[in-house]
Amino acid sequence: MASSWVPNISPTSDFSLANIPFGIVSTPNDPSPHVAVAIGTSILDLKALSAHVDLAEIFPSVKGNVDIFSQPTLNAFAQLGRAVHREVRQGIQALLSTDTPHGALLRDNDELKEKALLPQRSVKMHLPMAIGDYTDFYAGYHHAFAVGAMFRGPEHALAPNYSTMPIGYHGRASSVVVSGTPIRRPVGQILLDPAAEPKQPVTGPSRRLDFELELGCFIAKPNEMGRSVGVNEADEHLFGYVLLNDWSARDIQLWEYVPLGPFNAKNFASSISPWVVLADALEPFRASAVENKTPPQEYLKEGREQNVFDMRLEVDLTTPEGDTTTIARTNSKNLMWSFPQMLAHHTLGGCPMRTGDLLGSGTISGPGANESGSLLELSNNGKKEVLLYGMDSRTFLKDGDEVTLRAFASSSGSGRVGFGECRGRIYSAARA
Amino acid sequence: MASSWVPNISPTSDFSLANIPFGIVSTPNDPSPHVAVAIGTSILDLKALSAHVDLAEIFPSVKGNVDIFSQPTLNAFAQLGRAVHREVRQGIQALLSTDTPHGALLRDNDELKEKALLPQRSVKMHLPMAIGDYTDFYAGYHHAFAVGAMFRGPEHALAPNYSTMPIGYHGRASSVVVSGTPIRRPVGQILLDPAAEPKQPVTGPSRRLDFELELGCFIAKPNEMGRSVGVNEADEHLFGYVLLNDWSARDIQLWEYVPLGPFNAKNFASSISPWVVLADALEPFRASAVENKTPPQEYLKEGREQNVFDMRLEVDLTTPEGDTTTIARTNSKNLMWSFPQMLAHHTLGGCPMRTGDLLGSGTISGPGANESGSLLELSNNGKKEVLLYGMDSRTFLKDGDEVTLRAFASSSGSGRVGFGECRGRIYSAARA
Incomplete structure (x- = not known):
């Protein structure tokens, strides 16, 4: 790799000459x-x-x-x-x-x-792009499995459709904000006592505010309404990547999500990192996705084996006192579906994508205990304290906490390509 | 009501001097x-x-x-x-x-x-507005009940959250099109034999393509991220109304919707009528919503009893041969939640709305047999033929069928205020 004349480029800089985000x-x-x-x-x-x-x-x-x-x-x-x-x-x-x-x-x-x-x-x-529509997928296999197992047991963790299509849902574009934007704790309907009948929610601040570690991908080339994008033509339609924190209020989500999916639990904010790493910059870091034993439908068959990226992902939690703990470390190859597959599926019925549309990968977790991309998993749904620096601990986020996502790929031949940071600090909910 | 000097205004025109859309x-x-x-x-x-x-x-x-x-x-x-x-x-x-x-x-x-x-x-x-985000609610009580009863029986038709909040989900803004735009039958994953194990979907054109009769509402005044809109301040934020046909592929929906809600079953197209009827034009036609026996949360309490509109709604189906049958007649007061309540709920956690954002009411059906705003209900999930003019009939839509939605309000004192038409004709699916 060539070196640069620009001063002060550390060998561990995310923004090496190999990157140019x-x-x-x-x-x-x-x-x-x-x-x-x-x-x-x-x-x-x-x-x-x-x-x-x-x-x-x-x-x-x-x-x-x-x-x-x-x-x-x-x-x-x-x-x-x-x-x-x-x-x-x-x-x-x-x-x-x-x-x-x-x-x-x-x-x-x-x-x-x-x-x-x-x-x-x-x-x-x-914010780097004008985002027309934002779609969030659920392609992180270990996350989907862990959350499913938590609520339905390991045998019914994943619905049968999980292995046949990249499951996704439409998110809220208006609340996608750039890293550093303060995040207000949302107010919503919460069922404090799930056992009581009749079920009577209260309206108040979320007590189970969480982050979600995701990769986001921006659309470059649009497709016409009524025409799908083939999975092997998808590269031409993908512009580049950012880190995405899809903030989630787990208590609001639990009460609202039947039957149409998450809504106010997610639409109050999603943060992205400011620098778009171009698709070309990640090409040297290809890897194979999590194995899917179900044979893919024809439109999801990719011409290449290495359809995701080998990148290290990290999550820091900084307390209001300023103490920082890295609470999770994982890898972006923990996806079972690639972005080309997500795009091919999204457009299968003819849905038009516009330049600037954002696709989220879904939460990325690894199989190990400290490889989880959400507090929901790290705290086993609030049952286990996540230990922080000093004597502190968390199950979910407190006011004043800051979450920082980081990602980088590196190899001796190709140098280091990273995303910088995706940060957001929680401030207190509005008074009802 | 004053009369107009403009020639050729029939007494049954939707676009009377009382309207001005x-x-x-x-x-x-x-x-x-x-x-x-x-x-x-x-x-x-x-x-x-x-x-x-x-x-x-x-x-x-x-x-x-x-x-x-x-x-x-x-x-x-x-x-x-x-x-x-x-x-x-x-x-x-x-x-x-x-x-x-x-x-x-x-x-x-x-x-x-x-x-x-x-x-x-x-x-x-x-298209009358640049639509930033499109949100579809589920506020049509009789529709939600009928569809829930169809799949889960009348006792479990509605989840307990239905009576405490206007259930909604994020739709796809890029595929909202103006009346008259041809609608391509979507291709998607379909489970042809739900009883077979393992469950193996095929990829092909939807066999259960449906319409949904809805009212759409456009946002005028935005709200800042992190700040909710009070239910009694909502009027200032609502611009006007259109008819909305939220085309739906029932077979694609059934296979994909667990656990995150409808996705490709809906995002291929939604049609709206071209004339925006201003909120003021509908003021004379207020009516009470469907009764909700659950006391509302404080943020959903409206200062007025008459929070929806008394408007006649009709659905025509025109066959490829050109024969038209009115297959449903209902009323827009068949909602259990009003648009001010939808907006107050949507923004409760601080989600920012932008000028031009579109809210859909959800399918509007009445309690009677021919008052249903979808073929899913009219055909009892494909089990009953809906009789058309001559010897023809349908369970779901055929290629070449055209669906036309109409809506109007009228009273002797206030004249007639209508929406014109929201039309869309189906053309054949893309070859796989």
């Missing part, structure tokens, strides 16, 4: 949200760069479309298609590498570097 | 979608009108905002709030009434009438 920033000099990439502890402001440099020299295919970098979302860039994303990412890698053929453009131009290369801590991150 | 049209002279209202068999083109007349004379509150009528959706107009909607509707009623004080502006101006008053059949209707 895209995001939406506002900067001290330009408060209107626009496009940048992350490199080490810096960002390269593509709008500022394009104001001083003819970017069509570095990536010819964006010629005539350079204003995509002035947009407040990545949608216009995403819509240009995988070949353009690839060329732009490679062009930026060339520009930032030590042996760049474009040294004069930026590396040796101190005035421009001052304008376009800024410390990450000096910029504000925004 | 808003829609998005393109016209022979102006192909870019823009705002109009319906009156009788005509439309009044508000963009064309505003190009020749100072509309601030008639509705002063839009002063400085007249370009709202040049927009391709009603979102900008909706966002201005109920007081503005009221003034604009009343201003248009004054302009179009026989005794208009503004005779010279339009009534007596033949040249302008030719430009702004066009036959409805000469214009193309578009």
